[in-house]
Amino acid sequence: MSVDYRKISLNGLWHNNPALVQLLGLCPLLAVTSSVVNAIGLGVASTLVLTSSNLTVSLFRRLVPETVRLPIFVMIIASFVTAIELLMQAFTYELYLILGIFIPLIVTNCVIMGRADAFAAKNPVSASVVDGFMMSTGFTCVLVLLGAIREILGTGAIFANMHLLFGESARHWTITLADNYDGFLFAILPPGAFVGLGLLIALKNVIDARAERKRKQIPLTEAKESGSKRVRVTG
Numbered sequence: 251m252s253v254d255y256r257k258i259s260l261n262g263l264w265h266n267n268p269a270l271v272q273l274l275g276l277c278p279l280l281a282v283t284s285s286v287v288n289a290i291g292l293g294v295a296s297t298l299v300l301t302s303s304n305l306t307v308s309l310f311r312r313l314v315p316e317t318v319r320l321p322i323f324v325m326i327i328a329s330f331v332t333a334i335e336l337l338m339q340a341f342t343y344e345l346y347l348i349l350g351i352f353i354p355l356i357v358t359n360c361v362i363m364g365r366a367d368a369f370a371a372k373n374p375v376s377a378s379v380v381d382g383f384m385m386s387t388g389f390t391c392v393l394v395l396l397g398a399i400r401e402i403l404g405t406g407a408i409f410a411n412m413h414l415l416f417g418e419s420a421r422h423w424t425i426t427l428a429d430n431y432d433g434f435l436f437a438i439l440p441p442g443a444f445v446g447l448g449l450l451i452a453l454k455n456v457i458d459a460r461a462e463r464k465r466k467q468i469p470l471t472e473a474k475e476s477g478s479k480r481v482r483v484t485g
């Protein structure tokens with residue numbers, strides 16, 4: 251059976267994006283996206299866990315009894331989350347403290363469990379790895395975009411505290427967009443996250459609607475052109 255990697259990639263990034271279409275994993279998405287560095291940290295952790303768990307589930311899919319499928323999936327995901335948690339404690343401890351409970355809660359993230367059960371358990375390894383990576387990349391893109399919007403509106407700057415993830419060389423990456431900015435507290439509070447995500451979903455729907463209208467117009471135009479050619483030939 252051939253695998254359509256392009257379709258899998260487009261589904262993860264756009265057509266079936268976990269955050270904008272499936273609306274999964276919203277709890278961490280809304281809670282930690284007050285800044286870009288937080289969003290990248292959670293996105294990288296989620297990407298590693300989702301890709302690794304999809305790989306493992308696909309490798310052992312034929313050996314897992316149907317009756318204990320979900321508990322085994324949870325154990326696999328929990329193992330990778332524990333490994334990521336220990337790595338973050340070792341190398342990005344301050345960021346780990348900021349993200350707090352949302353790192354261990356990756357175990358219960360519906361995106362990861364959903365892909366393990368709906369895709370990795372039924373497809374070969376290569377397709378499962380691509381699916382896990384592209385789904386988590388789509389999720390991370392929304393995290394980072396929402397984090398950037400909220401950080402800019404809330405503080406008037408972007409890329410603050412990037413040294414928490416990238417080391418001391420990134421301490422001066424902060425870009426101040428507005429001097430003497432008083433801040434917009436609503437943007438960095440949970441209600442601001444809801445509003446920001448709603449606007450991103452609305453923007454995606456508008457883009458999809460315009461693309462659909464263009465697809466419908468192209469066959470209509472071709473039909474008119476072929477009809478006019480037949481008229482000229484008949485005449």
